[in-house]
Amino acid sequence: MSSLDLPTPPLDLTHPPAPPPTxxxxxxxxxxxxxxxxxxxxxxxxxxxxxxxxxxRHPWSxxxxxxxxRPDVRLVPADGxxxxxxxxxxxxxxxxxxxxxxxxxxxxxxxxxxVTVTAVSGEIGQAALDRIVAxxxxxxxxxxxxxxxxxxxxxRGAQRDVRTIATPEWATIRGNYTATAQRGFxxxxxxxxxxxxxxxxxxxxxxxxxxxxxxxxxAHAWRQWCQVDCVLDPDVLFSDAGYLSEVAVGNEDEPDxxxxxxxxxxxxxxxxxxxxARQTSGQALSRLxxxxxxxxxxxxxxxxxxxxNEDLSRLHPAVTRPGRCLARIEVGPLSYPEATGWLGGxxxxxxxxxxxxxxxxxxxxxxxxxxxxxxxxxxxRHDPGGYL
Numbered sequence: 001m002s003s004l005d006l007p008t009p010p011l012d013l014t015h016p017p018a019p020p021p022t023x024x025x026x027x028x029x030x031x032x033x034x035x036x037x038x039x040x041x042x043x044x045x046x047x048x049x050x051x052x053x054x055x056x057r058h059p060w061s062x063x064x065x066x067x068x069x070r071p072d073v074r075l076v077p078a079d080g081x082x083x084x085x086x087x088x089x090x091x092x093x094x095x096x097x098x099x100x101x102x103x104x105x106x107x108x109x110x111x112x113x114x115v116t117v118t119a120v121s122g123e124i125g126q127a128a129l130d131r132i133v134a135x136x137x138x139x140x141x142x143x144x145x146x147x148x149x150x151x152x153x154x155x156r157g158a159q160r161d162v163r164t165i166a167t168p169e170w171a172t173i174r175g176n177y178t179a180t181a182q183r184g185f186x187x188x189x190x191x192x193x194x195x196x197x198x199x200x201x202x203x204x205x206x207x208x209x210x211x212x213x214x215x216x217x218x219a220h221a222w223r224q225w226c227q228v229d230c231v232l233d234p235d236v237l238f239s240d241a242g243y244l245s246e247v248a249v250g251n252e253d254e255p256d257x258x259x260x261x262x263x264x265x266x267x268x269x270x271x272x273x274x275x276x277a278r279q280t281s282g283q284a285l286s287r288l289x290x291x292x293x294x295x296x297x298x299x300x301x302x303x304x305x306x307x308x309n310e311d312l313s314r315l316h317p318a319v320t321r322p323g324r325c326l327a328r329i330e331v332g333p334l335s336y337p338e339a340t341g342w343l344g345g346x347x348x349x350x351x352x353x354x355x356x357x358x359x360x361x362x363x364x365x366x367x368x369x370x371x372x373x374x375x376x377x378x379x380x381r382h383d384p385g386g387y388l
Contacts, residue, residue, distance in 0.1 A: 041086035042093040042106075048084065049095055049104035049116060058102065058118035060125045067112040068137045068146065070164070075105045075113060077131035089156070101128040109162065143168065145219050148229040150247050150264075152236050158246035160229065167220035168213070176210050176364050177331065178338060184329035185214055189221040191326065193261055193301070198326035199292035201263075201305040202319065205331035208365030211307040214331065215265055218305075226261040226303070234266045238284035248291055248302055261301040264291075269306060285319075292324060333361040342367055 035044060052058035069075075076082055076096060080103065084095035089109075096103040101119035115132055119125025145167035153159040170189045174182055188201065201218075203211045219228040229247075231237050237244055247264070266288075292304055303326065306319075334342060339357045362370070 040088065041084075042088055042091060045084050045086055045093045045095045045104060049102060049118070052102055053118040058100075058120055058125075060120070060122045061116065061118045062125060062129055063114065063116040064129065064133060065112065065114050066133060066137055069107065069113040070136060073107075073113070073136045075107070075115065075132055075136055077128070077134075080128075080132070096132070098128055100124045103128065103132060105132065109160075143220075145216075145223055145228070147219060148227070149232055150229055150237070151232040152240065152243050158243050165216065167216050167223070170217045170221055173210075173213060173217055175342060176213070178334055181214075181329055181331050184327060185217075188327045188329070189218060191222070193225050196261075196303070196326060198324055199303050200319070200325045201303060202325050202328045203305070203307045203331055204310060204329075206333060206363060207309055208363035209331040209333060210364040211331045212267065213364075215305060215307070219263075222261075222263065226263050228263045228265065230265040230267070234269045235284070237266075238287045241287070244287055244291070248300060261303065263303045263305055265305045265307075267307045269308065289319070289324075333363045334367065335361045339367060343371060 035047075053061050076094070077098075080096040080098050082094060083097050084093075086093045091109070092107045094105045096105060100121070101117055101124055103118075104116045105113065106115075107113040113136070115129065117125050117129045117132070119128060143166060144164050146162050146164055147167075148160045148162050150158065150160050170185065174185070177185065203214065205211065215228075219226075222228070231247065237247060288304070291302065333339075336357055336359055339362050343357065357370070
C-alpha cells in the first residue's frame, strides 16, 4: 500500500482538538547572526547590540548623538560590563552590558560619539543612558573647543585629528586689539549662517599681533553652527587635488547633529596669495579661489580663513576683490595710547609704574613681554616671520 492509500482516521466530533497555545508574536522571533569576510568587528558589535531588541527581551531603545563629546571620554559607567571592543582607523565601537540593559557606544575620531541603549523598560534604559553620557560633552561655556587639524599622511592619505584647545570669548580679549581691528572683529563674531556674504576671511598684519588668538575666539563665537579645522600643510593641500577634494568635499561621514558650516584655517600662506603667486605657486592660488566661490565650493558651506604677515598692497588682487571676502581685517600693533592703556597707564597711575612703551606702539606679544619685565622693544622692529 502506498502512502496515498493510507486510510484516513475518522474524526472524533465528541472531543474536538484543542486550539494551539497562544504565543506572543515577538516571543517567537529569534536573533541569528550571520557574517562573512565582508563584515568587520564593528559590524559584529552592531548586530550583537540589537539581538535583545529583536527577540523582544528588551522592548525599549533610545539613541543619542554627542557631536561635542570629549576626545578622551570612556563612556562606560561604573555598573557596566565591557563585552566587546573593536577599533578601526577612525572608529571605536564598544558593546556594554548591565542589569536589564545593553548599550552600543561608537566614537568617531574627530566626529563625536553615538550611544544606543536597549533595555527591559524605559526607566531602566534611560537611567543607564544618563549614566553613560554623564560628563561626556564639553560645555559651551567651558572656554575650550574642539578644532580639527588636517594633514596629508603618506600612508593613509588625508587625515583629520581633533584636539581640545582654549577658545576664549571675544569680549575677554577685545582690548588686545586696535580700535580698527575691534570694529572689524565685532562684525565678524556676530556673523550667522544667514548673513554670510563672501567665503574668505583675511587677517593680515605684523607677527605677534594676535591673529591666531582672534581665530580661536571666532571658533568659540561660531561654535553652534560652524566646525573649525586648521590645515597644517597648506602648500600640500593646494598642490594635491585629491587631498583638497577630501578636505573640502569628503567629510560626509559626520554623524547627524553636527555643525553644517565649516571654517578652514590656513595660516602663514604668504607665498600662496602674494601678487606673483600664479607664477610661483602654479595652480595653488586658483584652487584656493575655486574653493571659496568656484565649482569646488558649490554645494558645500565652506569658509576659508587666511592669516598673512604681508601688507595688503602686496597681495594678489584676485584675493581681495570685492565680494570675495567675508571680512578683511588688518591686525596691527597697538598705538602708544592703546599700549599704555593696556599696561595700566591710565590717569592717576604713579610715574614709573608702567614700563616704557616706544612711541611707535608695540605688538601684543611685545606687550606681554613688557609686562613680564622684558627690555623695551626697539621702535624699528624687523619682521621675524613668526605669528601669534
